[in-house]
Amino acid sequence: xxxxxxxxxxxxxxxxxxxxxxxxxxxxxxxxxxxxxxxxxxxxxxxxxxxxxxxxxxxxxxxxxxxxxxxxxxxxxxxxxxxxxxxxxxxxxxxxxxxxxxxxxxxxxxxxxxxxxxxxxxxxxxxxxxxxxxxxxxxxxxxxxxxxxxxxxxxxxxxxxxxxxxxxxxxxxxxxxxxxxxxxxxxxxxxxxxxxxxxxxxxxxxxxxxxxxxxxxxxxxxxxxxxxxxxxxxxxxxxxxxxxxxxxxxxxxxxxxxxxxxxxxxxxxxxxxxxxxxxxxxxxxxxxxxxxxxxxxxxxxxxxxxxxxxxxxxxxxxxxxxx
Amino acid sequence: xxxxxxxxxxxxxxxxxxxxxxxxxxxxxxxxxxxxxxxxxxxxxxxxxxxxxxxxxxxxxxxxxxxxxxxxxxxxxxxxxxxxxxxxxxxxxxxxxxxxxxxxxxxxxxxxxxxxxxxxxxxxxxxxxxxxxxxxxxxxxxxxxxxxxxxxxxxxxxxxxxxxxxxxxxxxxxxxxxxxxxxxxxxxxxxxxxx
Numbered sequence: 001x002x003x004x005x006x007x008x009x010x011x012x013x014x015x016x017x018x019x020x021x022x023x024x025x026x027x028x029x030x031x032x033x034x035x036x037x038x039x040x041x042x043x044x045x046x047x048x049x050x051x052x053x054x055x056x057x058x059x060x061x062x063x064x065x066x067x068x069x070x071x072x073x074x075x076x077x078x079x080x081x082x083x084x085x086x087x088x089x090x091x092x093x094x095x096x097x098x099x100x101x102x103x104x105x106x107x108x109x110x111x112x113x114x115x116x117x118x119x120x121x122x123x124x125x126x127x128x129x130x131x132x133x134x135x136x137x138x139x140x141x142x143x144x145x146x147x148x149x150x151x152x153x154x155x156x157x158x159x160x161x162x163x164x165x166x167x168x169x170x171x172x173x174x175x176x177x178x179x180x181x182x183x184x185x186x187x188x189x190x191x192x193x194x195x196x197x198x199x200x201x202x203x204x205x206x207x208x209x210x211x212x213x214x215x216x217x218x219x220x221x222x223x224x225x226x227x228x229x230x231x232x233x234x235x236x237x238x239x240x241x242x243x244x245x246x247x248x249x250x251x252x253x254x255x256x257x258x259x260x261x262x263x264x265x266x267x268x269x270x271x272x273x274x275x276x277x278x279x280x281x282x283x284x285x286x287x288x289x290x291x292x293x294x295x296x297x298x299x300x301x302x303x304x305x306x307x308x309x310x311x312x313x314x315x316x317x318x319x320x321x322x323x
Numbered sequence: 324x325x326x327x328x329x330x331x332x333x334x335x336x337x338x339x340x341x342x343x344x345x346x347x348x349x350x351x352x353x354x355x356x357x358x359x360x361x362x363x364x365x366x367x368x369x370x371x372x373x374x375x376x377x378x379x380x381x382x383x384x385x386x387x388x389x390x391x392x393x394x395x396x397x398x399x400x401x402x403x404x405x406x407x408x409x410x411x412x413x414x415x416x417x418x419x420x421x422x423x424x425x426x427x428x429x430x431x432x433x434x435x436x437x438x439x440x441x442x443x444x445x446x447x448x449x450x451x452x453x454x455x456x457x458x459x460x461x462x463x464x465x466x467x468x469x470x471x472x473x474x475x476x477x478x479x480x481x482x483x484x485x486x487x488x489x490x491x492x493x494x495x496x497x498x499x500x501x502x503x504x505x506x507x508x509x510x511x512x513x514x515x516x517x518x
Contacts, residue, residue, distance in 0.1 A: 026498045152405060183370045214372040225374075244497040251374045306500040311389070315505065318385045319378065 017236075019207045020173040026207070029243050029302055038073035041066060046079075061087070068109050072116045080116070084109055100129045104137050111143055120151055138168055145177070154181060172201045179211075188219050206235040210244050217248070222255040226283075226291070243302050250295035253288045254323050260285050296320050325357070325463025326398075326430050326450050330474040332359045333446070333467055334514055335490060335507060337478050340402040340434050342487035343367035347404040349415060350492065351383050351422055352432070355393045358468075362400065363505055364492035369401065371414055379493040380422045386505045396423045398430035400448070406436050411451045416458045428452050430461060440479070477514050486513050 017026050045067035054060040064083055071080035084106075091103035101107040107130045114123035124147060130140045141164050148157035161178045168174065179194035195212040202208060213228035229252055232245035299320065303313050328336075332352065339362075340348050347369035352359040363386070365379045380396070387394040399422065401415040415431050423429035431451045438447035452461035467474060481487070489509045491502040503509070 030499060150405070152408065180370065183372075186371060188371075211372070214374050217374040218371055243500050247378055247497065248374060251378065303500050308500050309503055311386075312500075312503060312505060315382050315385045315389070319382050322381060323378075 017205045017207045019205070019211070020176045026242070029239055029306065038070040041070035042074055042076065042079075045070060065105065065109065069112065072112055075116075077113070077116055080113055084113060100133050104130050104134060104140065108139050108143055111140070111147075115147060115150065120147060123147055136167065138164075138171070141168075142174065149181075154185065157181065158185075169197070170201060172198060175201065183215070188215060191215060192219070204235065206232040206242055206245060209235060210242070210248060213245075213248050213252070217252060217255070222252045222259065223283075226252040226256065226288075230291075240302065240305070241298055243299065246295045246298045246302070249291055250299065250320070250323055253292035253295065256288045257285065257292060260288070325461070326432065326448075326465045327358045327468055328446075328448075328465065329358070329360050329468050330470075330477075331511060332362045333474065334478050334481070335362045335364065335510055336400050336432075336434070336448075337439060338481060338487040338490045338510065339364040339367075339492065340436070340439065341482055342490050345404060347412075348402045348434075348492070349418070350400050351380070351396050352398040352400060352430070353383070353387050353390075353394055354397045355395070357397070357430070359397060360394065364490055364507070366492055366494045368494055369412070369414070375493070375497075376418055376421075380418070382493075383422070383505065395425055396429075397426050398423050398432065400432040400434060402434035402436060402439075409433055409435050409449055411458055416451070416453075420453070431458070432465065440482075481514055486510070489513055 045063055049060070049063060049067060054063070064087065068080050068083045071077075071083065087103075087106050087109070091101075091106045093100060093102045107126055111123040111126040111130075114120075114126065124144070127140050127144050127147065130137060131144075141160075145157050145161045145164065148154075148160060158178065158181050161174060161181070165171065165174055165178065175194050175197045179191045179198065182188075182191035182194060192212065192215055195208055195215060198208045199205075199212060209228050209232040213225045213232065216222070216225035216228065225248065229245050229248040233241040233249060236242040236245060299316065300313075303316060308316075332354070336350065339350055342348075346367045348364065348367045349369045350362050350364040350366075352362055354360040363379075363383045365383075366375070383396060387396065399415055399419040401412060403410070403412065411431055411433055415433075419429045419431045429452070433449040433451060435445075435447040435449055438445055441447055446465050446467060448465040450461040450463070450465050451458050453459075490507060491504045493504050496502045496504040
């Protein structure tokens with residue numbers, strides 16, 4: 001079943017880009033498909049469970065797990081409970097020494113069921129007991145973060161997630177989640193750091209590059225933004241460059257042109273005293289103007305290729321005259 | 324005194340929020356005075372990425388001008404990710420102010436996620452306006468124009484048939500330039516709404 005994890009694997013080969021937490025996969029300038037939504041997973045999954053035969057028990061159980069999660073996501077609490085019951089008996093919990101649960105995977109599902117029913121304290125109890133059994137069990141560590149967010153305890157969630165990432169530093173989904181949390185709290189520097197990790201973990205994914213560039217724009221760093229929008233365009237070169245990236249390139253180059261015009265009466269004296277990271281004399285005002293022009297051309301080109309409506313196109317044309 | 328919404332505006336707003344149940348959504352209100360005639364969905368990834376909003380707001384302004392000389396951005400709507408969160412996010416307030424610059428008193432409608440599908444009792448929209456520089460819950464109730472019962476029935480049926488998948492915001496548009504995020508004509512058609 002095509003879920004989020006398998007799609008990430010695909011993306012390395014077919015330059016499909018997807019940001020964890022988003023609902024669609026993008027290839028160049030086409031939203032090629034939506035990640036299969038929980039409703040679909042539930043409907044198709046239950047059908048398969050009822051009628052399908054499985055090569056091994058492991059596969060059947062894995063599908064059941066997926067269906068339970070999908071059921072919880074779509075509010076089908078009773079159905080989820082019914083599916084969970086046989087798992088409970090199958091992986092019986094036999095308290096012995098520190099062992100609490102027969103299966104931590106089932107424990108996670110138990111916790112999620114309680115969360116769906118609004119019984120947050122009971123769910124937290126399960127997660128904490130599971131972590132006593134195995135303090136490094138990643139799925140439940142992450143579940144705890146989700147629980148804290150549900151309770152509105154955003155700062156605690158950020159702390160837990162940060163701690164989790166100290167140990168599991170290649171978890172792209174977690175880095176993206178933390179970046180979002182920081183961004184929502186207007187902690188831009190920290191969010192930027194997270195997106196940098198994301199970019200290192202998935203260099204082929206232009207969505208992170210673009211998001212980072214957009215963040216640079218928010219932080220008032222158009223030179224850096226320009227670099228990363230350009231990188232995003234490079235990554236998506238085979239599709240002619242992604243619209244998102246060209247938009248950003250147009251805006252970043254315009255910001256730099258305006259900055260240049262405003263400084264020293266346009267004599268190109270540059271900005272003394274700016275941080276050296278942003279000073280890069282290899283790119284000049286002429287380059288910015290050229291980039292700005294090309295971006296405008298490409299944007300209109302994409303709208304034409306996609307056969308966008310004439311109303312939309314005329315709005316974009318008018319917009320391009322202001323930026 | 325209170326904000327009035329046309330059936331089209333309310334339907335699009337609800338469907339936009341319904342399309343992204345676990346995310347925060349944000350959009351702009353188009354209208355005149357205190358009447359929101361239409362809405363333009365902007366994003367379902369409500370993060371402080373200024374360049375994206377600048378483009379969206381500018382294009383919405385240009386679009387409004389092509390529709391009618393009276394139409395302008397009069398405010399915004401926002402739905403928080405958390406079910407029970409009905410606070411006005413400072414970012415939404417800031418954007419509403421930036422977008423509805425020409426208007427006397429921009430309004431931000433915060434969607435009460437728990438109540439939005441309630442029905443006739445309340446529309447599930449909490450209006451906020453600026454008073455002496457600070458954003459506060461506004462006086463007056465948000466009302467729906469036209470046949471309220473019929474509109475709510477239409478919306479309910481639309482949700483049952485997954486019509487919300489037809490709502491496109493600026494975010495979607497950037498992934499696929501063919502999607503019409505400004506007018507979302509396909510929604511008006513699907514719902515056979517009149518104004």
